[in-house]
Amino acid sequence: MRKEFKILLSIGVVVLLCCAVLIISTEEHVNPFKLNKKPISVSNDQTTIRTMIPVKNDINRKEGSMFNIIINISVPAVPQSVVLYKGILSEENISHQIIYESPYRHSTKNSTPSITEAPIFAEAAMVQYGGLPPDAVFTSAFIHEAYSQKSNGEITARYPKSTQVAYSREINGMPLVGRSDGISLDLGENGELLYMEKIWRTLEDTGTNVSVISIQQAIEKLQNGETINQYQAANDVEINSVRLGYFERGGTNLEELYPREILLEPCWIFYGVQPQSQSKVKLYVYARRFVNFTATPTTGKVPLTITFTDASDASPVKWNWDFGDGTNSTERNPVHAYTNAGNYTVSLRGWNDLGSDTMEKTNFITISPKTPPIANFTADPASGTVPLNVTFTDMSTNAPVNWTWDFGDGTNAMIQNPVHLYTSLGNYTVSLNVTNEDGADSMIKTDYITVSNPPPTTIPTTTATTTVTTATTVTTKPTTKPTRQPLSPLVAICGFGIASLVFVLIKKR
Structure with missing residues (x-):
């Protein structure tokens, strides 16, 4: 049996080298055709697709000559995902x-x-x-x-x-x-x-389900010349049916005609003919969705540096990032800095040996503008007599996290809402400086606090009145001499421009 197996492999290599109709290659198949893009027309019932793709083929045609792929198909009902199988030989x-x-x-x-x-x-x-x-x-x-x-x-x-x-x-x-x-x-x-x-081959269920692209997306790939197999054509091709199938991926060594282990990947199969020769045509378009990515962080304030990580499966070997701000990268895991506020849609296109896939995430990155604080404050009371106890209240906006108060009398505070005692007369200028992660701001209020003397104390004059109640009411007149009051130990002096005072004490009998 081993001898027969080796004979079979040798025969298979000869057959493969002689094959000239469809060439299956494991290299990157991007643009085996050069195509002029043309919108795809879909009928109103969404079950039939009719379109013509003009193809420029530099392999078998003269430079500048054209042929068309004419598609007239009924769209089959297909699942949105399929099971991946492994084939063991x-x-x-x-x-x-x-x-x-x-x-x-x-x-x-x-x-x-x-x-x-x-x-x-x-x-x-x-x-x-x-x-x-x-x-x-x-x-x-x-x-x-x-x-x-x-x-x-x-x-x-x-x-x-x-x-x-x-x-x-x-x-x-x-x-x-x-x-x-x-x-x-x-x-x-x-x-x-x-x-x-x-x-x-013996099939093994890998336990993995993968999503598949739509028929419209498959036609767009065909329009871009992205097929698994390269088709050499000299005449127009008419596509009359399409099916979702599996393509055997594996055995990158062409001398290995029958690889021992393969992975069955989903693909769209376009069946058609060349009208002139009536020879049959099959074109394979890779149908697996395999590109995915993450980013850390996805929100923040400008400027924001983000690390993008490729999370694709199916072994991509080429990447093209679009960060949504007019910049791109071909690295697998790029680091990108956003310098303007806004919402950004990010896309990644990846290629493996069978084709490409694109993942687009709308408004994936949100960059907010910087919001430095705006300083403001109040005081209660703002004026009074010495000593004056004042409560200061922070009224700043945009969430400050640090506060520095200057009360104008040589003292400071570092809390949000301080209480301060003024012990000297005067007008005081108060300032507040606030900061957060986005910046700083200050508010200065000139002569905001006024501290004054208390009002003077005066000696009252008393008039004695005596009322006697009898059968008839008699009211006595006030005496001519006031009742003697004790001397006050305090004397209040009020006025302006007083340079000196002389007190003369007179004892009046």
């Missing part, structure tokens, strides 16, 4: 059986199964190899024949050699393409099996 699930060696295998026969009969005979022939797998799908059948013809090309006789039958694989109703699993049989007379080749 072993000697137990690869078979290469040559039942009849040449020349009999390639000799002409009296008859071979018809195209209609071919699937029936093929299914019967596979019984000895365990039967057809349940996910095998009949793909094609054709009769390999020799023929005789005249010099003018007219065919005069046909001689069948074999009827060749092919089966492909579908996983959950999704076709598998690429260097895919398959079964090929050659049937001879009466359906006898001449040759059989079977590659059928």
Whole structure:
């Protein structure tokens, strides 16, 4: 079996090198076509898409010449996400059986199964190899024949050699393409099996579901020339159907025709024909959404430096960031500084060996302007007699966090709402300085606090009045002499411009 496996790999390499219709490459497939972008038209029922994509192909056409991809398809209903599978290949699930060696295998026969009969005979022939797998799908059948013809090309006789039958694989109703699993049989007379080749990997559910792009997004990728396989065309191509399928990703070494382990990735498959030659065409567009990113922080005040981190899966190898402020980066995890306030939409486009994906996050970054404090304060009371106790109240806005008071009498305070005692007469200028993380501000109020003397004390004059109540009321007149009062120990002096005072004490009898 090991010898047969090595023979199969050698034959496969030759077949691969001879293949010229579709070229599958594991290098970065960006713009295998050069296309002129044209809006995609979608019919009102949202189930049919009709569009024409003008394609400039520098491979097989003269410089400046054009061909078109004409799309006229019904849009299938597809899930928004699919399961990722891993395909494992072993000697137990690869078979290469040559039942009849040449020349009999390639000799002409009296008859071979018809195209209609071919699937029936093929299914019967596979019984000895365990039967057809349940996910095998009949793909094609054709009769390999020799023929005789005249010099003018007219065919005069046909001689069948074999009827060749092919089966492909579908996983959950999704076709598998690429260097895919398959079964090929050659049937001879009466359906006898001449040759059989079977590659059928064991599938493992990775436990991962991935989102897929819409058909409109797939057409945009096609319009941008972003296909997994490169198509060499000399004429217009008509796309008449489309399906969501799996593409076998793995085996970057082209000499490894059948990689031991692959990952099945979602892809859109565009089926079509070249009208002139009627040759069949298949174009594969990578359908997996795999780009994602994070940022730290996402909000703050200007200027704000943000670290962006690529959180994509599917092994991207190229990145293009758009920070929404007119700047870009091609680093995987860039650091970017925003210098203006605003809301910014950030996008990241990433590429791997199958294609690209873009993630856009609207208003992802919010940058606020700086808000330095605006100083203000009040005092209660703002005037009074010595000693004067004043309560100062901070009225500043924009959330200051530090306060510095100057009361104008050589003293200070560092709290928000201080209480201060003035012990000397005068007018005092008060200032407050406030700060926060965005800046500082000051408020100065000139001669804001007034401290004055208390009012003078005066000696009152008393008049004695005596009232006697009898049967008749008699009111006595006031005496001419006032009642003697004790002398006050305090004397209040009021006036302006007094330089000196002389007190003369007179004892009056």
